[in-house]
Amino acid sequence: MAIITELWGVEVIWKLAAVTTVIYNVYRSVYLLYFHPLARFPGPKFAAVSEVSHVYNWLTGSYHNHIHRLHQIYGDVVRVAPNELSFNTARSLQDIYGYPSKTGHMFLKSSFYAGPSGYSTIVMERDPAKHRETKRLMAYGFSSKELQAQEPILKTNLGLLTHQIETQGGFDKNGVSLNKLLQSFVFDTIGELALGEPFGALGTGKPHPWIETIHGAIYFMSIVQIAPRLPILLLALPLVAPWSSIGQFISFFRYQSAMTRKRLSRPLHDDKRDLFSFLLKEKPDNFSQVASEAWLGNQAGVMIAAGFDTSAVTAVAASYYLAKNPEKMRRLREEVCERFTDYSEMSGTAVQQLSYLAACIEETMRIMPPITFGLPRESPGAEVDGKFVPKGTVVSTSGWSITRRHEYFFDPEAFHPERWLPPSHKYYDPLFCNDLKEASQPFSLGPRVCLGINLAYVELKLLLARLVWEYKWHLVNEGSFDWDKDRKFQALWVLPQVRVRYERAR
Numbered sequence: 326m327a328i329i330t331e332l333w334g335v336e337v338i339w340k341l342a343a344v345t346t347v348i349y350n351v352y353r354s355v356y357l358l359y360f361h362p363l364a365r366f367p368g369p370k371f372a373a374v375s376e377v378s379h380v381y382n383w384l385t386g387s388y389h390n391h392i393h394r395l396h397q398i399y400g401d402v403v404r405v406a407p408n409e410l411s412f413n414t415a416r417s418l419q420d421i422y423g424y425p426s427k428t429g430h431m432f433l434k435s436s437f438y439a440g441p442s443g444y445s446t447i448v449m450e451r452d453p454a455k456h457r458e459t460k461r462l463m464a465y466g467f468s469s470k471e472l473q474a475q476e477p478i479l480k481t482n483l484g485l486l487t488h489q490i491e492t493q494g495g496f497d498k499n500g501v502s503l504n505k506l507l508q509s510f511v512f513d514t515i516g517e518l519a520l521g522e523p524f525g526a527l528g529t530g531k532p533h534p535w536i537e538t539i540h541g542a543i544y545f546m547s548i549v550q551i552a553p554r555l556p557i558l559l560l561a562l563p564l565v566a567p568w569s570s571i572g573q574f575i576s577f578f579r580y581q582s583a584m585t586r587k588r589l590s591r592p593l594h595d596d597k598r599d600l601f602s603f604l605l606k607e608k609p610d611n612f613s614q615v616a617s618e619a620w621l622g623n624q625a626g627v628m629i630a631a632g633f634d635t636s637a638v639t640a641v642a643a644s645y646y647l648a649k650n651p652e653k654m655r656r657l658r659e660e661v662c663e664r665f666t667d668y669s670e671m672s673g674t675a676v677q678q679l680s681y682l683a684a685c686i687e688e689t690m691r692i693m694p695p696i697t698f699g700l701p702r703e704s705p706g707a708e709v710d711g712k713f714v715p716k717g718t719v720v721s722t723s724g725w726s727i728t729r730r731h732e733y734f735f736d737p738e739a740f741h742p743e744r745w746l747p748p749s750h751k752y753y754d755p756l757f758c759n760d761l762k763e764a765s766q767p768f769s770l771g772p773r774v775c776l777g778i779n780l781a782y783v784e785l786k787l788l789l790a791r792l793v794w795e796y797k798w799h800l801v802n803e804g805s806f807d808w809d810k811d812r813k814f815q816a817l818w819v820l821p822q823v824r825v826r827y828e829r830a831r
Contacts, residue, residue: 369399424771433703435703463603473673498801507637539573668794697814
């Protein structure tokens with residue numbers, strides 16, 4: 326190198342390097358635009374040659390809107406990155422995420438889910454066999470029988486929630502923070518269901534510190550996950566990732582480790598069952614994973630984070646939409662009060678029979694799905710919605726875009742629980758008779774469907790039924806935020822702070 330520098334000079338070498346870089350990038354761009362296997366798919370040319378727009382929109386929390394705009398411009402399938410396609414059709418949902426026995430192909434989780442060495446959870450696990458055996462262990466805890474046995478926890482926490490509303494300013498002119506109130510309820514509930522003890526947020530009226538770390542920790546992890554798309558991000562990570570998220574990431578795992586050790590200190594055959602106890606059961610002889618403290622802690626952490634965020638976001642959103650639509654709230658209260666004369670009569674089984682209640686929850690998760698981005702999978706070399714996708718291509722179906730298609734849903738941007746009602750219901754509206762309801766899959770589908778789906782529905786139904794039975798509520802700070810513009814998705818939803826004033830309904 327020294328000889329070359331001496332012969333040519335530093336300036337010549339730099340010019341040569343610059344020219345070589347330009348030639349390489351021109352060659353690469355021409356290949357990606359015209360000769361790459363995905364060149365035949367529509368999409369913005371910049372996205373075909375660079376990951377910059379993908380990474381930028383992810384970091385700014387607008388990725389879901391960005392992908393939806395692309396589908397509005399380019400159609401059902403869009404090339405959103407050099408080796409990635411986004412779909413927004415009902416058929417693509419089945420082809421990508423459905424059971425291989427029906428589709429004939431297995432679309433494995435992409436490298437987006439590749440965590441650090443040794444980090445494995447039921448959500449992040451890419452190996453179908455390992456995921457399946459972990460799911461079998463945990464599935465018992467989410468069965469209808471177990472959820473029914475755990476129902477007293479939900480009812481106790483609902484009592485604490487109403488106490489908080491009535492003693493912490495819920496009836497005052499300025500109201501209370503809907504976000505903090507419902508987050509505390511959900512967090513205490515999932516804490517006791519998963520680890521056998523409440524976190525005390527409802528009892529103290531203050532959010533548990535672990536709540537404060539979840540969003541920052543998951544956001545930081547998502548930045549690390551997308552960094553391979555733009556390797557310079559790894560070098561600039563301290564500048565790109567907010568320092569607060571790095572600290573929250575560290576704190577999250579400290580809490581996870583501490584709570585896991587505390588749970589493991591309890592006797593193995595403790596009479597008080599929780600979701601964690603099923604991970605401690607004797608493993609089958611062919612169980613291939615080492616159930617170390619770290620592995621158990623990772624499973625506990627993902628149970629807490631996933632169980633907390635999905636239900637908390639949906640509870641806040643449903644409460645917001647009901648407050649914005651008083652007639653919908655009136656209809657829901659009418660149904661609940663016709664069925665129950667006292668809240669003590671409410672049970673998981675009983676609330677399952679309430680059609681309008683179910684419709685409110687389904688509509689909330691349609692218009693604001695808990696996970697808005699398409700869950701990325703790798704094509705095995707198969708057709709998606711009638712289009713052959715080469716092996717190794719990353720594919721997904723945008724949960725945000727598909728539920729906003731006018732072809733699938735009438736007036737898709739508006740909150741209409743009536744679209745989910747059967748024709749026999751008195752509030753059924755034929756305007757929605759052609760809606761393609763299976764296009765809304767907030768918990769995904771197929772072999773990787775969310776394990777906590779039944780828990781989420783029971784929790785949300787009991788929560789909303791109890792609240793509308795007891796109260797009416799009104800937005801008090803509506804002018805201080807724009808719900809549609811101020812919410813961001815940074816691996817998890819970041820919602821504007823909503824304050825509501827409650828009043829007794831009875």
